[in-house]
Amino acid sequence: MFKPVNLAVQRLTDLFCICLYNRSCRHHCCCWHIPCIAFYICTSRAHQKSPHLTFTENGLTVKDRDFYNWENIEGFAFSIEEVGRDNAGSIYKNYITLSLKDGTSAKIPVSNLDRKADEILYLLNEHKWESDDAEMHSKQ
Numbered sequence: 001m002f003k004p005v006n007l008a009v010q011r012l013t014d015l016f017c018i019c020l021y022n023r024s025c026r027h028h029c030c031c032w033h034i035p036c037i038a039f040y041i042c043t044s045r046a047h048q049k050s051p052h053l054t055f056t057e058n059g060l061t062v063k064d065r066d067f068y069n070w071e072n073i074e075g076f077a078f079s080i081e082e083v084g085r086d087n088a089g090s091i092y093k094n095y096i097t098l099s100l101k102d103g104t105s106a107k108i109p110v111s112n113l114d115r116k117a118d119e120i121l122y123l124l125n126e127h128k129w130e131s132d133d134a135e136m137h138s139k140q
Contacts, residue, residue: 052113053120055127057134060098062108068098070131075099076124078117096120 054061059069076098084091094117098106110117 053108055123057127057131060124060127062106066106068100068106070128071135072101073098073128074101076121076128078121096124 052063054064059067060073061067076096079095079097080092081095082090083093093109094111096108096110096117098108100106110120113120115123
């Protein structure tokens, strides 16, 4: 399901490409066809990507490949880490680290997500709390 902003951007992109296509056909100039089609394909693919983080009642899925069951997550923390340097100075990335009950951890980059780290931590807290609460009720 598309977010409203992504859907609006997609519709504007469609309209932009149609306008360029029609304009180039009227003037018998095909120079706009290839850039227009390439722009449309790139923006369409960007909106079809699967979510980076998926919260379910059973656990957290990262990039449709790594699944962490709520029962196995002991805690989580936010960190900002230096990942490199360039001419302008240090380059930092934001991470959320899951502490797992088996003693390992999973570091999830969140710098490029459309949610702020505190929102993601809030969602993690809510889902983890609901899972822990459901687990306590099932044991009673």
